[in-house]
Amino acid sequence: MQDVLTTCVYCGCGCGVYLQAENGRVVGSTASRNHPVSRNNLCVKGWHLHEFIHHPDRLTEPLIRKKGKLVPTSWDEALDYTAKELARIRDQTDNQGIGVLSSAKCTNEENYLLQKFTRAVLQTNNIDHCARL
Amino acid sequence: MAGLATTFGSGAMTNSINEIENAQVILVSGSNTTEAHPQIARRMLDAVDRGAKLIVIDPRKTLLAEFADIHLDIRPGTDIPLLNAMMRIILDENLVDDLFIEMRTENYYQLRDMLYRLDLDEAAKTTGVELSKIYKAAQLYAQAQKSVICYCLGITQHICGTRNVQSLANLAMMTGNVEKGDTGVDPLRGQNNVQGACDMGALPNVFPSYQPVGNIDFREKFEAAWKVNLPSKSGCTLMEMTHSGKDGPIRAMYIMGENPMLSDPVLSKVEETLRNLEFLAVADIFLTETAKLAHVVFPAASFAEKTGTFTNTERRVQMVRPAIAPIGNCRTDADIISALALRLGYAMDYDSPAEIMEEIAMLAPIYGGMQHDRLEACWGLQWPCWDRSHPGTQFLHKYYFTRGKGHFVPTEHEPPSEMPDKKYPFLLITGRIYHHYHTGTMTRKSSTLNRECNEALLQINQVDADQLKVRNGETLKVTSRRGEIKLTAEISEQVKPGSVYTTFHFAEAPINLLCIDTWDPLANCPEYKVCAVKVTKP
């Protein structure tokens, strides 16, 4: 069993949590004793932090819509198609027609990359997230 | 967070979480803290154990309100008259911090003039709270050396949310309760990394670190770093995008880890917009309601499968570390974005998330000293952290406000845009419950959390329940001018007669169908918390 110190994702308190990993599965969560916020204590959400990670409903393959239905596809096809459509609509709408939503659940690094992608590649400032909700 | 930014120059929590337990008076407004921020509620209750006084402003008798010395159970949407009344009392009782106002703030006289025009009895009547209780609260707050204000969604999701926040800031500045440790104004951010998403510039008008896109100097700095020309016009907000409509200007969307099909206040409009897009790509860990409408869905890695940082509500930037490799064929959002950029002819290749953070530290001054190696070696750092030798910042606005002088913005009452009437006699209040998180994309997939609470309840007072002849557990139909849903009745003393309360976690009962399509003109913030409804047996 391996304990990995990380940060809880369920609220803005940001408790320090150890995820317990065994054979490639996360099997438990425990509080960090010295962390300034958690101080050896988590709330009920934190204690069950690991439960959604291996849920059978997790998406594990890219999906693409064919004949109206979402079907599994390869990463290459999904990425190629997305890039082609984004480029087409960006160019046809004079950089005005694409909107991007970033996520308050993703990391800072990912938020940074997505806003850079939106501004530098899609050439628009149409980016926001659900902070207001 | 427009309100606090206008007043102080920064929209973040001024204190640290642990300072709250040292406060002498804690004023909590519109925050269901025990449910939304359990650790902060713990600090509050610890403080109360140690003799601190707790003032709770909330239309409902929340768990926290039960521990309060004073519970100001105002009518929903009447925060401003309440706060103005408190300030008038502070003025009359001469509890104002003149020195602080003189040295550190501006525009005070405009506020004072407005307060002198206020009729206290009338304000009390508007709020539905006895004047004597408001007196006690005002004295308590103003007389303590260390008073802290915490607020949450309740206050920012009204039509007058921005002004509510400014009002709280006025109260704090008038009594000199900012700029020191253990006293300040603290917005409690809901989702785990809302603060970080804002800091990183996932906003239509600013680059990372709140540098406006309209400012030529900042734009040139980013153009030089990214080696590309950048647009200067502010972009569309979330609402402008998702409410763009059938023939609206937005033709395609890329959505990372969000589910506007559940979290947006006016679902029918969002659905119309998303269904009519020429192209929609969604990256998420589950097939959410939004992902179901997409043309392409990318399976994203969860937080347990990647390296990076989150910024908590006290501005603490902390490491996220992988416990396992991405499951199945999942990839991290960073990988997905880089792969797309490459296909669009722009290289965004980084060796690791640490290298992305290096770039952030170079371009975002408040993260200037936040490289991963430093964050690894401690419990994270609180921004602003200007350079590698900076220890981070426990509380904001020491010596001077971020914007220079604290700016008083006098605010006056604006009634909610929809009040109960003959046809829709109940006031519906919405909020969140402890076990589920935002729209429940993750928490509802956790079997333990789902077992504890898996249906959407409508809290209703005994008096109203008797009149409708409803018992606990019966199904009720709730109708507004915009739609109807079915909910299970829960008779509760937490709500006053005439009000009903529910939450927005459940796909089976999207409360947002009922809500109003008006929003705070300043923060572009949807009016979530109240609307008029009819409650009947189906």
Ligand code: SF4
């Ligand atoms: S353990 Fe609870 S209080 Fe701590 S961050 Fe997670 S959800 Fe928030």
